[in-house]
Amino acid sequence: RSLAERAATMQQEDPSKHAAAIGTLLGYPRCCIDAFLSQADRSNNSFNRYATAQRTDAETWPWELADLRTKIYPFYPCRYDCPAALTYARQTLAQLDASDFEATRQRLARPVLYFDDEHQLVFEGSGTTREVRFRDVLGTSPLTCTLGGLLAEAKRLEWTFDHLRAGWSIRRIDPALGFVAPFG
Numbered sequence: 001r002s003l004a005e006r007a008a009t010m011q012q013e014d015p016s017k018h019a020a021a022i023g024t025l026l027g028y029p030r031c032c033i034d035a036f037l038s039q040a041d042r043s044n045n046s047f048n049r050y051a052t053a054q055r056t057d058a059e060t061w062p063w064e065l066a067d068l069r070t071k072i073y074p075f076y077p078c079r080y081d082c083p084a085a086l087t088y089a090r091q092t093l094a095q096l097d098a099s100d101f102e103a104t105r106q107r108l109a110r111p112v113l114y115f116d117d118e119h120q121l122v123f124e125g126s127g128t129t130r131e132v133r134f135r136d137v138l139g140t141s142p143l144t145c146t147l148g149g150l151l152a153e154a155k156r157l158e159w160t161f162d163h164l165r166a167g168w169s170i171r172r173i174d175p176a177l178g179f180v181a182p183f184g
C-alpha cells in the first residue's frame with residue numbers, strides 16, 4: 001500500500017520529473033524505462049507505439065507484448081521483442097485462469113496495421129513487418145472499415161516503405177504513416 005501511495009503522489013506532483021522513479025517503483029524493466037525517457041514526447045500514446053516499433057528489429061513480435069488495442073502490462077516496452085518486457089507480460093498472463101488466458105491470447109495474437117489508437121486494421125492471420133496473410137480483417141473506425149473492405153478480397157497485404165499492395169497498390173505519401181505490428 002505504501003508503495004502505491006508513493007507512486008500516486010509522484011504521479012500527481014510531476015509525472016515527467018518522477019517517471020524513472022515511478023517506473024522503478026512499479027518494477028518496469030530498466031531498458032524500457034530508459035527508452036521511454038529518451039523520447040522527446042512521451043505524452044502521445046500513438047507516438048509512444050511508433051517509437052517502440054521503430055526500435056524493434058524482429059520480423060515477428062511475441063503476442064504477449066501486443067499493446068495496440070488491449071494492454072496487459074502498464075508501460076511501453078523499449079522494443080516489441082524485449083526479453084524483460086516479455087517476462088513481465090508473461091508473469092501477468094500467468095495470473096489468468098485458462099479460459100481468460102486463451103481469450104486474451106486470441107485477442108492479442110493477431111497482426112495489426114496501426115495508424116493511431118483509433119485507426120487500426122486487425123487481421124485474422126499471420127504476418128511479418130512487411131507482409132500479412134489473412135482470412136479476415138476488422139477495422140476499428142469507419143475509415144479503417146472502408147480500407148478493410150478493400151483489402152478483404154486480397155487475403156494478403158504487403159506494406160513497403162512507399163506502397164500498400166493488396167492485388168492493387170496505393171502509394172504512401174508519408175512513409176512514416178502506419179506500421180504493421182506482426183504480433184503472433
